[in-house]
Amino acid sequence: MLFILYASVQAKAHYDTLRMLEQIQLENQKLQRVNENLRNELKKKQQELEKAKQAQNNNTKVAYLTFDDGPSTNTEEILAILDRYKIKATFFVIGNNSEFGKQMYRRIVSKGHALGLHSYSHEYRNIYTSATAFHSDMEKLRQLIYKATGQKPKIMRFPGGSNNHISRKYGGHSLMQTLIQQSVQKGYKYFDWNVDSQDAKRKVQPRDVIIQSVMKESRNKKKIIVLMHDSQIKVTTVQALPAIITELKKQGFSFDILSDTSFTYHFTLEPPYF
Known part of the structure; x- marks a missing residue:
């Protein structure tokens, strides 16, 4: 039971x-x-x-201010202006192994701006003779920047732009296409521009011409990469910068730096450029 x-x-x-x-x-x-x-x-x-x-x-309207060919004393003035307006920019620098040059690389980085490669020598007759010569020159600059700042930039701008014709004289018609392909394979992101300040069209371009060029070419665009220069002689670019910033703000632009994930602009790779 x-x-x-x-x-x-x-x-x-x-x-x-x-x-x-x-x-x-x-x-x-x-x-x-x-x-x-x-x-x-x-x-x-x-x-x-x-x-x-x-x-x-x-x-959103975004302006990427870019400065080529520095650093120089003009770079110092540009950094001060950018500080005053509390905006950031991108500097495509060349080689300057002096203490001043290395200090400027560090200042650009410490201020939160972007540092990009624009060749060490900027000598077309040297860098555009072959792919080997070009990459060697770029790597020399990259190592200089690394030693000065601890950074190894992955953004770059070809001297003369990716569709320049002068490279044909030294390296042939297909050199730029080869350099673009190889640079991308190496992990670089390259940038041309869709707004030209025209400050390189003359040795010293009048301040008002620079301002008017930027305003005219930025009209009806949402994203602009503005080409300017901060080499030693480009004093009128420095003089034009405050007005350029002010006018772009009036047009509704904010400002940002270029990076390997940002908006980019490339010139066409089709003939007759190559």
């Missing part, structure tokens, strides 16, 4: 356990469905946010 009673109790306990496990399984299935619904909702919201962010980015 006791055995039968014990067996009955055990059977009931087993049955209750099975029922409890079934209930737990049902609850788990419900939770899984709820979690799946939540994941789908979260994914949907993320997609909506990404679309909204993309739309906002497309409608």
Whole structure:
């Protein structure tokens, strides 16, 4: 009798356990469905946010001020102006192994600006004789900057731009195409420009011409990469900079630095450029 009673109790306990496990399984299935619904909702919201962010980015006006051929004493003045307006810019520098040059590399970085490569020598007759000569010159600059700042820039600008014709004279018609392909393979991101300040068209371009050129070429654009120069002779570029910043702000532009993930602009790679 006791055995039968014990067996009955055990059977009931087993049955209750099975029922409890079934209930737990049902609850788990419900939770899984709820979690799946939540994941789908979260994914949907993320997609909506990404679309909204993309739309906002497309409608946001951003100016990337870039300065080639420094550093020089003009670079110091430009850094002071940028500080005054609390904006950042990008400096595509050349080689300057003096203490002043290395100090300027460090100041550019410490101020939160971007540092890019523009060749060590900037001598077309040397850098554009071959791919080997070009990459050797660029690496020399990269190592100089690394020793001075601890940074190894991955952004660059070809002297004369990616569609320059003068390279043909020294390295042939296909050299630039080769350099572009090899530079990208090495992990560099290169930048041309879609707004030219015209400060390189003359040895010393009048201040007002520089301002007017930037304003004219930036009209009806959402993203602009502005080409300017901070070599020693470009004093009128420094003089024009405050007005350029002020006028671009009036047009609704904010300012940012170039990076390997930022907006870029490339000249066409089709003939007749190559």
